[in-house]
Amino acid sequence: MWLIKGCIIFFALHAFAISVKAENGHDLWLRKQTAHMVNVVCKKQSPMLNIARQELRRGWLGRAGASFTLTIKPDKSIKGDGYKLDSSGVQAGTEAGILYGVYDLLRRQQTGDLTQPVISNPSYERRILNHWDNLNGTIERGYAGRSIFWRNENDSLLTVTENDKDLWLEYARANASVGINGSVINNVNASAKILTAEYLKKVKAIANVLRQYGIKTYLSVNFSSPALLGKLKNSDPLAPEVIQWWKDKVKEVYQLIPDFGGFLVKANSEGQPGPQDFGRTHADGANMMADILKPYGGIVMWRAFVYSSNDKDRAKQAYTEFTTLDGQFRDNVIIQVKNGPIDFQPREPFSPLFGAMKKTSVMPEFQITQEYLGESIHLVFLSTMWEECLKSDTYQQGAGSTIGRCTDGSIYPQKYTAIAGVANIGLDSNWCGHLFAQANWYAFGRLAWNNQLSSEAIAEEWIKLSFSAGDAVQPTTIDNNDWQDRFLVPVKQMMLQSREAAVRYMMPLGLHHIFYPNHHYGPAPWWAPKDVRADWTPPYYHQADTNGIGFDRTATGSNAIAQYHEPLASQFEKPSTCPEIYLLWFHHLPWTYNVKSGRTLWDELCYDYEKGVDEVRGFQKTWDMVQPYVDAQRFSEVQSKLRRQCRDAQIWKDACLLYFQQFSQMPIPFDIERPVNDLDYLMKMNPLTYKAL
């Protein structure tokens, strides 16, 4: 052990690219700056304004000795927590707006992007992280250590230490710096315990910290809480005693946390209780809670992620179930809809619910944690995926009815607008497990603030904030242009290419959900035990047989395509006009089907997997080449993960091609590298841990 550790240290210290600064990534995109003096002018005093002042003093990179004015004053051009910014000051209607303006200014000073005055208003009023943190400290789909909020039984479960508060404060600051203003601090698969007095006491402690940076606290609630906690005979949302129980509980919550944000509810989904258990609708359940929360200004975020085992097509159910309820929800209910109709796959077409709920508030739910995108091991910049979704045109109110515009109030007059991201944050010292996973947290915040931003701009910002020419080995020989050309440009290119690469080596051409179900990390297109419901097995999704591959969602199949507005429905219906990125999502096609490249479908699949592997090899090369510009620890951590990603990409390629080849009965084109793993080996092993399944 000593030998091994010794070698790594030796390598880091003595290898050709000597990096001297230790850097564990904990500072995120808020790295310490050698700030200049600044004279902050502000008529008002408040804790939040003090934070704004303090941030300016810590990070001011403008002219030394300059003045910068913070002005709270309404302005027609400023909406919500928006702000007006120039190099001399920031104006906002709220204190939070001042804070956001200050973070924007500091970011622009660092990235060199402050040429003219700016007016910046948030796309969504509520920009919320969903933490799938269990009360025992584990995190569902968490890959960066345990919860920053909850501990397991062996720790002093509900005590709040100064360390806790420091960490929550750092967390809140990071969120505020990118405009996030809400946190759901427990798992959507919610334990009823969260609403007990003892847990609410801890929730209050958390809320007290988050509030300092303008973060509202929300809770996921279990729909059966009245029965489970209140010992009522059931939790029927129309039963008076149930309603009374919720009234009392909400009152208790608001007594502790006057600015409490509201509830997030996963109901009648994957075994969670809900109103349907009592013959009521989702609207009945959501409205009951909404009515109770309304006097306090609280909202209900009701998830549309529903499907049942007897569906012929899981992709259809959310639309079917929720569009029939359109118009029945209260104005403080927001239906929370995942970007795609299935479940956070590497690529999905958008959920047809977007734009289709014309009389109901809808909010997008993105997944920042990489449940299906390589956990905290693969470098996958998700911004491009979210951008793809937000810019997708639903055509529901004519061309230009993008998902962004359908959800941010531009098209439909929602009382509240919101967006949620499932957090990728844990106790790991770098917060997210993978250094580049920080960029996904960052990108979610930036897109939640401005859903028109380009991923390229976001990547460039994040790189400039997270690295700098000053990190380089020999700073005297590296000027900023050199750093831009040799570091910024290739790293940005890698990030922008990374999600498409993951799609290629995992499930190209519209394939989806062929993961090994117990981890959603590695491939298992073959996995289909007889005692498991079909829609939890990969063959349900890929439908491969000797005739071809893909899920037929056309009129002759499940007809899920009919859920899309024209001209999309017609476009998706025909293989020749269906975008090839969605080809096997919507169509079951023969292996010999000719795709646009002129190749057969089988060959195209082969070349896609091959290209995916090659792209990861390219990322490795990119990263190795920038070694002189990165401190040792962050360099070697990312290098190591890229190696694993490359091995994994190979396993994906081998598993999928060898498995599907049984059906295609066609050779892998001979200009492609051959698989290096046997199918039976991959099927017997959990290939991504090298442990038996």
Added chain:
Amino acid sequence: MWLIKGCIIFFALHAFAISVKAENGHDLWLRKQTAHMVNVVCKKQSPMLNIARQELRRGWLGRAGASFTLTIKPDKSIKGDGYKLDSSGVQAGTEAGILYGVYDLLRRQQTGDLTQPVISNPSYERRILNHWDNLNGTIERGYAGRSIFWRNENDSLLTVTENDKDLWLEYARANASVGINGSVINNVNASAKILTAEYLKKVKAIANVLRQYGIKTYLSVNFSSPALLGKLKNSDPLAPEVIQWWKDKVKEVYQLIPDFGGFLVKANSEGQPGPQDFGRTHADGANMMADILKPYGGIVMWRAFVYSSNDKDRAKQAYTEFTTLDGQFRDNVIIQVKNGPIDFQPREPFSPLFGAMKKTSVMPEFQITQEYLGESIHLVFLSTMWEECLKSDTYQQGAGSTIGRCTDGSIYPQKYTAIAGVANIGLDSNWCGHLFAQANWYAFGRLAWNNQLSSEAIAEEWIKLSFSAGDAVQPTTIDNNDWQDRFLVPVKQMMLQSREAAVRYMMPLGLHHIFYPNHHYGPAPWWAPKDVRADWTPPYYHQADTNGIGFDRTATGSNAIAQYHEPLASQFEKPSTCPEIYLLWFHHLPWTYNVKSGRTLWDELCYDYEKGVDEVRGFQKTWDMVQPYVDAQRFSEVQSKLRRQCRDAQIWKDACLLYFQQFSQMPIPFDIERPVNDLDYLMKMNPLTYKAL
């Protein structure tokens, strides 16, 4: 399990290249033929001549109804078991010669190489397999199952079944078909038990079977047998009671096996007992035995594989120790010398003992089992390595003093000539574990018969005997030219390239013995526990440090080069004239040393490892492309092993480059694929089994 097996079978039966013949490789290069009628004419009757007649009837592919004459008659042009052959008959001086001639004829009929009369005489009188088979049924460095001769205690240890005899007969036939005429049937690390009466009874049973095909039986003996078995106080070779013990034992052996071949002795080597334990020399020990065996016509094969822990250079000791004894050995002692001065490495310069023992018989020892060349997993055709050795010029009696000529009696008047190959044979149904490892058994026999043969000719023969156009999926559409172009040529190319590829991905440029010592399979250039003698650790051999890499065997180093005859010594001494394949064997050179390509040594090392990996990928492609020409079982077995070989080559590359990079402190050239494994992972794991070390 059912699922997995089902898939494989499905694949084999239904995939694009449908191969219908089941073929497990047990028939070796002696596959059943649809023979024509032949009229065998032979005046004499004997069991061996009957076998010759039977083989002709089983395999005759000449004109139907032709006559073929077997003639035993001396002829000046025929030496030993040689023969004269044309399409009408074979003439030989011995019955074995007739048999070899018949096998040659049948081979030529199958390979289409019988244009003119042939006279063929063996290069070596004794062509011997050394089985490192332990009496408990395990095989040292055996990778093809357990011993065909010995069983473990749980089986009826020394019983001989009809199945045993059938298998030994098949084994003897295979040997005879390539000219092998001797078998040492127990491990050189010999148990004394082999000379007990009960074991000798089984040896007799084995000898009785092998004799039918002209195979002499030999035994490895433990030098301490007199003390261990005879209860003598020691085994001093000059002690009269020890001599008497051996006399009695040899007499007992010859009473059981009148044509017994003799003893193989590993003495004072790696902990084995020997004459030096009693202050005697190797000559004292060997001569004692030789004198006793002489009346019976027996020989002593005495191994020169000696080294001790306090040597500064293990490569030097055998030469130092044995050249001083030159002239002291009896004429029925043959010194058995491994091809290289260390130990069967992927590449070594030849052992300087060859040609240097001018008054002593010397025999080469090759290793057919792939102890250091990927076991039965990697496809490595060893013929090119042996050819390289046999054709190496020692210059000991002027230019042209090749090792072949120095050992086959052409240069030195040896009373006996011999060559040994350490067998790769076990109970696996295909005998050798890897289908292509059969080619190494085959090639050893062919080179032992004719040490001038080219590896290309041998490979072509073996391919033509082991596969045929008739194996192809759709025989009606494949003619022999097609088969030659699309199967024979690429497969032969793969075989001929395979050993060089293994050298590249394991230890290029003269590197040696950087294996993980417990298995000699995977890389462990770092392995050097403090309690292990230095010459059993890789750093002893690679000598890597920040100054450079390689073992300095020049005059300023160990001066092992001085053991080579001029002009080799001068050529090896200077890096600029030293063949680059031996560069780091003889020199410690700076990482920045410029090799002939113009690259630095470090870069050259990187490109070599990279090329090695790429070559294995090429083999995979070659094999996949010939799928239509191979039966399903043999195809998929080889395909699977090539995949593993490719993964292993990657591990070799990663382990060696990342380990040596710590010293070179230079980047891996950026046009090379990056490592996909971390060094600390490779160091912690036994990477080739994915088990902890």
